[in-house]
Amino acid sequence: MSETSKRDTDIPETIQSLLVAFAIALAFRGFVIEGFVIPTGSMAPTLMGQHVRFQTPDTGYEYAFDPTNLIRGVKQNTEAKLPIYDPMISEDRAIGLMPGGRLLGNIRMGDRVLVLKYLYEFFEPDRWDVVVFKNPVDPIGPSQNYIKRLVGGGGEQVLLADGDVFTAPTDGELADFRIARRPRYIQEAVWQPVYDSNYIPLDAGAVESRIKRRFDGPPFKPSQATASNWTISDTRDWSFAVETRTRLDWAEDQLPFDDFNAYNIYRYPPLRGERRLSLRDVDPVSDLRLTAAVVPDDATEFKTSLELMARGHRFVFGLDQGTAKVEMFDADGRSLREVSGTYEPGPGGLLDLEFAHIDQTMIIAVGGEDVARLEYEWDPMTRLENAIDSFDLDRYRANPSGVEIRRPRLTWNFEGSPFEVRRVRVDRDLYYKTGRLDTRQQAAANGERIDGMLYATHPLEPARLGPDQFLMLGDNSGASRDSRYWGRPHPLAVGATGDDTPFIVHRDLLVGKAWCVYFPAPNRIEGTGYSVVPDIGRMRFIR
Incomplete structure (x- = not known):
């Protein structure tokens, strides 16, 4: 065969191979595994939405925070100075000031995760799974895909008390509830740091003068x-x-035991006229x-x-x-x-x-x-x-x-x-917060708004979940809109599942189990503004 004939034969074969590979990839994506980008910090620090990774100048401690409340102001004035914080020194007192443009100069996108689709067609969801599902209150909007931790369901009662999860059979009384304990491998993944002796300030006297209290x-x-x-x-x-x-x-x-989360540090309201945060909404843990x-x-x-x-x-x-x-x-x-x-x-x-x-x-x-x-x-x-x-x-x-x-x-x-x-x-530990429902956050199009305590937190009215109903909560409880808050489901969700129970996620809305972070938010190339360097060290399985 001449070289020309061989090339003519290779071209259609190559095209056919590419088409087959593309079809297999589409089928794999549609039926086996699919990638999602974490949009918000409701699961932080387990999974990160858009965030800034900041290393403090005094102790070298590094943490991620949500920049959402700062972005607009910094765009208007990049030189305006903002307070900076070091959670190893103080939860609420700023350790100094930094130009906003510099502080937010390394904004990163959310983590990219791989989700095992249709796993729950063959296996029952397990308590503590991190799950991607269709948002029951807005299944077609920009926030149609949610990711939370499954804390209960499949035919049981669930009650949140003092930050923990309690469960009982569907016919059980209040005295029958028992605490739901996490397996050790999951517990290891959700501990939240309070203090680490590896991080000490270089100049304690300078810190003391800046935080305006004894250190x-x-x-x-x-x-x-x-x-x-x-x-x-x-x-x-x-x-x-x-x-x-x-x-x-x-x-x-100095460092209270509470549910303060450094990821939310710029979500906590500042005290007027002081470089301090108001932490009235944090709870002892x-x-x-x-x-x-x-x-x-x-x-x-x-x-x-x-x-x-x-x-x-x-x-x-x-x-x-x-x-x-x-x-x-x-x-x-x-x-x-x-x-x-x-x-x-x-x-x-x-x-x-x-x-x-x-x-x-x-x-x-x-x-x-x-x-x-x-x-x-x-x-x-x-x-x-x-x-x-x-x-x-x-x-x-x-x-x-x-x-x-x-x-x-x-x-x-x-x-x-x-x-x-x-x-x-x-x-x-993680701490699931309680409170009262804010009816303004419930969509009027979904039906009559519901008032009262957050779902699954009333001691005399626990969540009663049917065999196809699940309770989903965010690890970042103070900044997560989850089963506690949602209210009634969207009519489209009701039509797809045949279930109009408020606050829950029906089995038919489950997309799959979050498996791993395959592409963490990349590092930025210094001086270029481009974040393209893979942060391989933060690739991990999701627990």
Whole structure:
């Protein structure tokens, strides 16, 4: 065959191959997997919408924030100075000012995720799945595709209380509700940072002058009686020089335990005339985790314990010469329950420890392995009575955001040997907020507006979900419009599903399970304005 004839034959074959490949790709996209761009921050920081990734000048801490409320003003005046914040120093006090054009000079698009379509045609959705679905209140508008976390459904009752999810059978009473605990691999993905000892300011005095309040190091403060034996204020490696008993008390006024989310830092309203934020809408959180690496001089004599005062009870986590014990006390100091286990220190007596109070569970882990675990069961009403100061059901129903939630207190005790502490980190759990419905946010075209408490938060009116109905919530609860808020579904959604139940997502509206972030928001090429460099380090599976 001549070269000319061969080329003539290759051309149609190549075209045919391309057409077949294109058809396969379309079929794959339509029936197997499809990419979506995260449009908003309702799932942040698990998944990011449009955001800015900012590294603070004092500690080097890096976090992402939502720039939506700043963009218009910065476009009008790029040189206008805006306050900047460092969550490792203060939640609400600005650490300085920066020109808006520079602050927003690295705006990134939302994460791109791959979604496994039609998975739920063959498998039941699991609680805690991150799911893409058609927006039931606006299935054809610009926000027709939503992504949230599935927290309940498939024929059960669901109730949100003090930030957690409780479930019961459809015929169960209030006393039958039990807390829904996350699997460990999902819990690891949703911890929210409160403090990390790796981030310390270069010049504490300069920070103090800018935040206009005293700043004397980490939020863990040594007791006065033993403070002179501590090295802690300006170093990542803390140490205590003698074997006597000592303790560290958490300074609640420096970094409170609450549901503050750094992603929302420019969504919180500023205080007029001050470089501070108004954080009246944040709620105390008692589901906390402390991790650290502790190296005692004498591991055979060393003891340490963490005491968490929360919800009118005292939760004690202890490590004592090979024995790990978690114990729960009531307000009068009576021991209610305890569980013990054993542990082995690592090389050189290293204790790579974790103390966690999460989903009504106390956990001690050493070297990444659970060594003591205690689960306690409170129904939602008991939880509210313990979590809220002077709880009154009628007052709670009238104004759930106005009640006084008890603030947790934390004390860390040591004795028996000099020691060093490194890599101290405190995290808090997701917290699903309550409140009242805003009827102005419900579309009039969808039918009569609904008033009252947010859906699934009324203790006497839990969400009752049928076998094809699901409750969806955003991880960024304070900035998520989800099943708690929606109201009645759009007539088109009702027509497609035959279900006019408000607030829920019907099975027929599920698109698929979010599988992975395949293209995180790319890095910008310095000086060009183009964001094209893939941020490969942030590619991840979605938990």
